[in-house]
Amino acid sequence: MRPPKPADPRRSALMAKVRQRGTAAELAVAAVLRAAGHAYRLNVRALPGSPDFANRTKKWAVFVHGCFWHRHPGCARTTTPKTNAAFWQAKFEANQRRDAAAVQSLRDAGFTVVIVWECETENAASLRAKLQRSLKRVA
Template sequence: MDRWSPEDRSALMARVRNRDTSPELAVRKLAHAQGLRFRVNRRDLPGTPDLVFPRYRLAVFVHGCFWHRHSGCKRATTPKTRQDFWEAKLVRNVERDQQAAAALEGLGWQVMTVWECELKDQASVAQRLLASTRGLPPLSTSVDYG
């Protein structure tokens, strides 16, 4: 049983933002500090990437571990209430992420995913951004969609 009334839960969930989140702002700050210039939330690209580096044809998605099911992450839990609803919703998020990445790659874009938990090591994220924009091989070649 949910400890919140349906009205309170609805108000709480309505406050969850889909842009300008703390992890996204942290990645923007890292990129800007590296001298990289970018556009934010380009709606004309599949999936509306969080950061777009047009010069390098790089699209960056900053994903929350809970909402996008980061595999192996302790933050990727499933709520105990309404499990069928949440499972369907979160699986659909992962499917949508995969479709957006495939569509962008089909258009000739590189796709990079930065997970919320990865921001604990900001130097590593900054290094991945630099490697991706300089044409160097990335530190991690695996793309994990959960």
């Protein structure tokens, strides 16, 4: 079931300009993975959810989620536009369902899955620690 179309074409055009790949958050994660010596592929379409970073041999996948689009719990960036709220609520719920299904499919296939939130990429030390902790057993 598709969510209804947005009511405001200007808002739709603005949101269409939001980058999907090559974001600052993704570049930060890539730098940490490279520095740690992890080999990876970008946006692996052959895997459920097309993880932003994945190593199919070692069976790990990393998703870099924007706090707004993927609804980071408790994050100040997780706002909901007041205009056309029903549209946005349906869109966010569909995103969350899709994300959960992709993560579950990967875990069922034996992958270690790491979710990195956009706001977590601002502190390089804690990002490095999170990725080291999460990928330690598969490295």
